[in-house]
C-alpha cells in the first residue's frame with residue numbers, strides 16, 4: 687500500500703509554555719496523540735520533566751516566560767537544532783490577586799507579566815521563524831475572565847489583553863500563513879485550584895450550578911480545542927477566541943429565573 691503525503695510528512699513540532707501544570711500537560715499529551723513532537727516547557731523544570739517523561743519523544747526545557755533571556759536562549763537553541771516551530775501554545779499563567787484595593791503591586795504585576803508579557807516575549811521570539819517558514823499556528827490560552835468579571839482583576843485584565851493581542855497578531859501574520867487564535871476556558875480542576883480548595887473543599891462544587899452544562903471543565907476539554915485550533919482542520923480560522931466553558935459566557939439562567947424572565951423547569 688502506498689503511503690500518502692501525511693504518512694511521510696515530518697511530525698509538527700509544538701512548544702507549550704507552563705506545560706508542567708494541569709492544562710498545559712494535557713495539551714502536550716493531546717498534541718502528541720495527534721502526531722506532534724512536543725516540547726514541554728515550564729519555569730519549574732522538574733514539573734516539565736515529569737510531564738515529558740510520560741510522553742514518547744517529548745523534550746523538557748526550562749523556560750521562564752518572564753525572562754527575555756530565558757525565552758530567547760530556549761527558542762534559539764531549539765530552532766537551531768530543529769528549525770522553526772510549527773505550533774506555539776502560550777499557556778503559562780499565575781493568578782495571584784483576589785481583592786482589588788489591597789492587592790500589592792508585586793502580586794498584580796506578576797499576573798500581567800506572566801500572562802501578557804510572557805505571551806508577547808514568546809511571540810516576539812517565535813513568530814519571525816514562522817513568518818520565514820510561511821507556516822505556523824499560535825494558540826493562546828486566555829480565560830472567561832478575559833471576557834467578563836469573575837474575580838481576579840489583574841489576571842482578567844491580562845487575559846483580556848491576551849485576547850486582543852491574538853487579534854492583532856492574527857492580522858499581522860496571517861499574510862505569511864501563520865494563524866493566531868485563543869481559547870477561553872471556564873473553570874477547570876487543576877493544581878491552580880489547590881490553595882482555594884484547601885481553604886474551601888467545596889469551592890469547585892459551588893461553581894457547577896453556574897455552568898449551563900452542569901459541570902466544570904476537564905483539562906482534555908481545553909486540550910482538544912487547542913489541538914483543533916493548532917491543526918490543519920482549522921486552516922482558515924485566524925484571530926478568533928474560542929470559549930471552552932460549557933456555555934458560561936452565553937448567559938445566566940439563574941439571573942433569568944431570578945428576574946422572572948424564565949421559569950425554573952423549561953421555558
Ligand SMILES: NC(=O)c1ccc[n+]([C@@H]2O[C@H](COP(=O)([O-])OP(=O)(O)OC[C@H]3O[C@@H](n4cnc5c(N)ncnc54)[C@H](O)[C@@H]3O)[C@@H](O)[C@H]2O)c1
Nearest residue numbers: 704706707708709729750751777778779829873874876878
Ligand atoms: N484552571 C482553570 O480553572 C483555568 C480557567 C481558565 C483559564 N485557565 C488558564 O489555563 C492555563 C493553564 O492553567 P492551569 O490551570 O493548568 O494552571 P497550573 O498552575 O496547573 O499550570 C500553570 C503552569 O505555568 C507555570 N508557570 C508559572 N509561571 C511561569 C513562568 N514565569 N514561566 C513559565 N511557566 C510558568 C507553572 O509552573 C505551572 O506549571 C493558564 O493560562 C490559565 O490561566 C485555567
